[in-house]
Amino acid sequence: MTLSDAFLWPGTKACERLGLDPEADAGLIRWFFNTLFYLVIGLVIVWIIVA
Structure with missing residues (x-):
């Protein structure tokens, strides 16, 4: 797994769960x-740091 795959993992899993092709529509x-x-x-991170 490359670094870019790691950053894109949440979106890829959300698309797969909804039955969408994550590579379709230029990845939008x-x-x-x-x-x-x-x-x-x-x-959440900003809220924790500021508050």
């Missing part, structure tokens, strides 16, 4: 799920 579906995943993780 996978990108969307990765963005949501890392947004939540980032906000």
Whole structure:
């Protein structure tokens, strides 16, 4: 597993669970799920550090 595969893993698994092809549509579906995943993780980390 390469580093890029590790970063894209949450989106890939979300697409597979929904029965979508993670490579379709130039990876935009996978990108969307990765963005949501890392947004939540980032906000939690910022909330912990600031609060």
